[in-house]
Amino acid sequence: MKTAVEDVEKNKVRVVVEVPPERFDRAISKAYASIAQKVRIPGFRKGKVPARIIDINLGKEYIIKEAIEKALPDFYLEAVAKSGVRPVDKPQITLKQAEQGKPLIFDAMVQVEPQVKLKQYQGLSLTRRKVEVSNEEVDTQLAVIQERFAQLEISSKDKVEKGHYVLVDLDAHIGQARLEDGLAQDYLMEVGSGKHVREIEEALVGMERGQSKEIEVEFGPDHPHQKVVGKKATFKIGLKEIKEKSLPPLDDDFASQVGEFNTIDELRAFVRDQISSGREREAQNLLRAEAVDRLIENAEIDVPLVMIADKVEGWIRELSSDLEKRGEDLEKFLQTKGRTREQLRADYARRAEREVRRDLILDRIAELEKLEVDEQEVKEEARKISQTSEDNREQLYEYYTKDIGSAIIRRGLLREKALQLVIDQVDMKIEENKGEGENEDVQDV
Structure with missing residues (x-):
């Protein structure tokens, strides 16, 4: 196969392709064989119709057209790979010559x-x-763990206070009709939590054990x-018990309850390490995001709009598919969020442009640095991806270790290596921790 690449305009080329006559003739022979299996001509068995009879009945032009439709996609992909062209859109194909016994010649504008x-x-x-973990932060996390192991014990107090847990019977009516959702026995509530009907929580404060009370609630x-x-319901509340949360002491026994820790100091050290590890990951992600931002600032790229549009439409299809799996509809989902499809596209487009620029830059760095990915790395990554599926792990693994799937993984790993190379060569400055909750809008890199 011969190929030549001609620049047409910015980010658009013409790939001139010449397929040898013997290869095109093989494609024509396959077309004859395929048609012979389908066509019915009196006097000939299925699959045994000679080529000249097919020509008489269907015409030579039909056969050539059939051969081109079947073989052209593969010829085009081979020409693209050979010429080193990286298409971002579908090609416009123009046939220049298509005759049996002669080279197939076509142009691909892309x-x-x-x-x-x-x-x-x-x-x-x-x-x-800078990653730091204070003693106060460790104490706060230990308090969270302590809460998980808390026990409810009968309170020594006779009146309900906010923070108490109460055991109640509830009976609600709208007029004479009982409200089934308002009927409950031995119902446990945390007073002041805001998790229950506000008027009921407020009414419970100050009630004594064994007391009953009626209140009105408007929905x-x-x-x-x-x-x-818009209707009013009458709730009868019967207070049966008042309980308080009892926290276990932070001692060695508590540490052994939580996990395989012999002392509270071991648990404290573990908690500190967990917080520190999380902060390390966050700091690294921030560094990677800053590196990508700087690379984008330092690069000149005229990004084709089609690259952004393709990524946006891909995300919308993915979102729509995820919603369908949950029995939801994209349009209704957008309505609940107060968004339109066009607003969603605009939001996605900003993110998509950054990702396209990032990927193009990392591809270029990988090329300049002559980075490589070997087969074992591809297989390892394919195995990781396949493990995320519950059902078709082997099919996924096979897809990602061959052809297009393998190429996707290879390119992703090259980009990761390129970004890591940039990070490894950074002139680093360390800044003090600004505190929790900052930089929450860091983008994925």
């Missing part, structure tokens, strides 16, 4: 990945957050059951 002009990617001056427009919205 939009391609843009050139990336990198100003700097080595020795970037970046800042990494507002945010109530989940529309049939009771």
Whole structure:
């Protein structure tokens, strides 16, 4: 196969392809064989119709057209691989010559990945957050663990206070009709938690053990059951018991209850390590995000809109598919969020442009640095991906170790290596921890 690439305009090329006559003739022979299996001509068995008879009945042009439709996609992909062109859109094919016994000649006009002009990617001056864990933070996390092991014990107090847990019987009526959702016995409630009907929680404060009380509750427009919205219900509350949360002491026995720890100091050290590990990951993600931002600033790229549009539409299809699996509809989902499909596209487009620029830059760095990925690395990554599926792990593994799937993994690993190379060469500065909750909008890199 002969190929030649001609620049047409910015980010668009013409690939001129010449397929040898013997290869095109083989494609025509396959077309004859395929048609012979389908066509019915009196006097000939299925699959045994000679080529000249097919020509008489269907015409030579039909056979050539059939051969081109079947073989052209493979010829095009081979030409793209040979010429080194990286298409980002479907090609416009123009046939120049298509005759049996002669070369098949065609042009493929296609939009391609843009050139990336990198100003700097080595020795970037970046800042990494200093990872520190205070004793107070460890104490706070220990208190959370302590809460999980708390026990409810009968309170010595006779009156309900906020923070108490109460055991109640509830009976609700709207007029003379009993409200089934308002009927409960031995119902446990945390007073002041905001998890229950506000008027009931407020009414419980100050009640004594064994006391009963009736209150009126009007159901507002945010109530989940529309049939009771705007109506008033009478709730009878019977207080049976008052309980308080009892926390276990932070001692060696507590540590052994939590896990395989012999002392409270071992548990404290474990908690500190867990917090520190999380902060390390966060700091690394921030550093990676800053590195990508700096690379984007230092690069000149005229990104084709089709690359952004393709990524956006892919995300929308993925979101729609995920919603369908949950029995939901994309349009209804957007309505609940107060968004339109166009607003969703605009949101996605901003993120998509950053990702496209990032990927193009990392591809260029991998090319400049002559980075490589071997088969074993591809297989290991394919195995990791396949393990995320419950049902078709082997099929996934096979897909990602061959052809297109393998190419996807290989390119992803090359990008990861390129970004790690940039990180490894950073001129690092360490800054003090700014505290929890900052930089929460760091984008995935």
